[in-house]
Amino acid sequence: MTIWLAGLITAFLATLIVVPVLRDWFKKIKVEQLVMRENANGPDHGFKVGTPTMGGAGFIPVVVVLYIVLALIFGVGSFDGWAAILAIVAYAVVGAFDDSIKIFNHRDEGFRFLPKLFAQIGAAVLAVVVLALGGFNFVIHLPFGLPAIHNVVLFALFAIVWLVGWSNATNLTDGLDGLATGLAIIAYFAYLLVALYQGNQAVVLLDALLVGALIAFFAYNHYPASIFMGDTGSLALGAGLAMNALVLHVEWSLLLIGLVFMLDTLTVIIQVLSFHFRGKRVFLMTPIHHAFEKGGITMNLDKPWSEWQVDGLFWAVGVVGVILYFSLF
Numbered sequence: 001m002t003i004w005l006a007g008l009i010t011a012f013l014a015t016l017i018v019v020p021v022l023r024d025w026f027k028k029i030k031v032e033q034l035v036m037r038e039n040a041n042g043p044d045h046g047f048k049v050g051t052p053t054m055g056g057a058g059f060i061p062v063v064v065v066l067y068i069v070l071a072l073i074f075g076v077g078s079f080d081g082w083a084a085i086l087a088i089v090a091y092a093v094v095g096a097f098d099d100s101i102k103i104f105n106h107r108d109e110g111f112r113f114l115p116k117l118f119a120q121i122g123a124a125v126l127a128v129v130v131l132a133l134g135g136f137n138f139v140i141h142l143p144f145g146l147p148a149i150h151n152v153v154l155f156a157l158f159a160i161v162w163l164v165g166w167s168n169a170t171n172l173t174d175g176l177d178g179l180a181t182g183l184a185i186i187a188y189f190a191y192l193l194v195a196l197y198q199g200n201q202a203v204v205l206l207d208a209l210l211v212g213a214l215i216a217f218f219a220y221n222h223y224p225a226s227i228f229m230g231d232t233g234s235l236a237l238g239a240g241l242a243m244n245a246l247v248l249h250v251e252w253s254l255l256l257i258g259l260v261f262m263l264d265t266l267t268v269i270i271q272v273l274s275f276h277f278r279g280k281r282v283f284l285m286t287p288i289h290h291a292f293e294k295g296g297i298t299m300n301l302d303k304p305w306s307e308w309q310v311d312g313l314f315w316a317v318g319v320v321g322v323i324l325y326f327s328l329f
Contacts, residue, residue, distance in 0.1 A: 003074050003201060004192060004208040011059075011066055011212030019058040019220050023227040026052035031103055033228060043285075043293045043304070051225060054099045056233020059213040060092045066209050071202065079134020081202030083127045084243035090123030091167050091239035095231035110231065117164070120235075124163040127243060128156050136247075143252045158251070162242045166254060169261040170238030171231055172268060172287050176307045177223035179289060179314060183260050184237045185214045186318045190257045190325065191244040198248060210240060223307040253329070259321030260314050264288055289314055 026032070033053045067085055071077040097119075098110030111119070132138075138155040141148050149155070174180035192207035217233075220226050229237075238261070245254045255262060264287040271286040284291040284299055289310050296305040297313070 003070070003076065004196065004204050006074075007066065007070055007205045007208035008212035010070070011062055011209040012216045014062045014066065015059045015213040015216035016219065018062055019055060019217055019227065022058040023052045023055070023220060026054065026227070034103065034106060043290060048225070051228060053103070053228040054096065054230040054232045055217060055221065055227040056092055056095060056229045056231075056236055058227075059217045059229075060088065060233065060236050063206075063209045063213050064089060067206055070205055070209075074201070074205070076201040076205055078200075078202040079130060079136065080200065080247040081206055083130040083134070083136075084203065084206055084240060084247060086130055087123060087127040087163060087239045087243045088236045090126055091120065091163075092232050092236035094119045094123060095171075095233065095235035098231040098235075120164045120167060121160055123239070124160040125156075127163065127239075128159050131247070137249075139249070141249055141251055159242075159246055162246060162251070162254075163239050165265075166242040166258065166261065167235045167238035169258070169265040170241065171234040173261050173264045173289070174229060174234040175287055176289055176293065176310055177225035177228075178218060178221050178307075179311050180234055180237070181214055181218045181221045181229065182311060182315045183318045184241075185211055185218065186315065186322060187241055187257050187261075188214065188244075190322045191241070191248065191253075193326075194248050194250060194253070195244075200248060203244065203247060206240075207244065210237075223311070250329075253325055256321045256325035256328075259324075260318045263317075267291075 031052055031054055033048060033051045064085060067081070071081065094111075094116065098116065101110040110116070132152075138152045139148050139150050140155055140158055170180060170184070173183060188207045188210045192204060192211060195201075195203035195207055217229070221229065241254060241258055245251050267283055267288040268286045270282055274280055274282045284294050284301075291299065292305055292310045292313065293307065294304055295301050296303045296309070
């Protein structure tokens, strides 16, 4: 059995068993979503209150444990892979603290902005240090045929921005049942293909494990979700995608492979700036997936879309982004 298939199948089966057990335990100890209304004018998600969250605490440990075991069995451990695993774990821990504060302190917000930012920067620095220990080639490949940048300091700064930015972008996109999970499956499968092409077996194993685990998690996370991934899962998944782009030296690929994550984040930025400087909103609601939920593709409030319709549209956009990447590069 090839390494990617072994990773995908074992992660799928393990997650399929672990997540429902964790879900039922979380329900018992009240690790549940408290507030699901974005604002008074947002879609009514009140019926989801009480749904167990922090589902990332189910599939992330599965991926980490299986990566350690299978990397040893197949002899594919590398500093690239260990750095990516470290980043995923570190961001999962940041997310878990964030989720815990919200849940057990009964408030909408977890970490304050600066402590959370510093924690994410610290996690990114750890990943860069592990890459340095492995003699990683610190080079930033620029698009459009521009000359590459060979500079450790600039790479480190870029890596920090990339990890912090994409982890938060993925977190913002985790707003509808199954949306972020489906998009992550698409993105990690794309990077699995890139890693296979490059022959980077450590990253092949990691991505196969994540795809398998996420497919199994989707069984419990699709609408109507019986468990949410929480910041524990979304921050970790975003960090893993950023690390894929960095260690495979396809840094800018995320702009297409992670197209929906980028668009969701850009709409939030545009909305905030517009309201701050003009006192007007550009979109019905942000992140933009909520605008489609409120008014469908015509943005007509009398014709709202179901979560399945919104998910389907954005998954399709995610697939288009991947196809564009492989077509252009």
